[in-house]
Amino acid sequence: MSVIVVLIGFSILVAVGFLIAFLWAVRSGQYDDDVSPSVRILFDNDEEENADKSVQNQPKV
Structure with missing residues (x-):
């Protein structure tokens, strides 16, 4: 009982x-x-990354 x-x-x-x-x-x-x-995976961040890369690849004038 004591247990x-x-x-x-x-x-x-x-x-x-x-x-x-x-x-x-x-x-x-x-x-x-x-x-x-829960909805973070639904956001598409690839467009922003591609835009940054295209700006970096442009030749500097």
């Missing part, structure tokens, strides 16, 4: 630890931008 009391106490301690870690993450801004990481 159950120890396990319940330990599980409550672990739960409080996870709650503190979650609150710290929220306060430090970890969850501020949850949209752009």
Whole structure:
């Protein structure tokens, strides 16, 4: 019976630890931008890179 009391106490301690870690993450801004990481792959950055390369390849006058 004393094992159950120890396990319940330990599980409550672990739960409080996870709650503190979650609150710290929220306060430090970890969850501020949850949209752009999921759509970042949809943006096409190749056009900008190609434009920069074409400007660099032009002969200087």
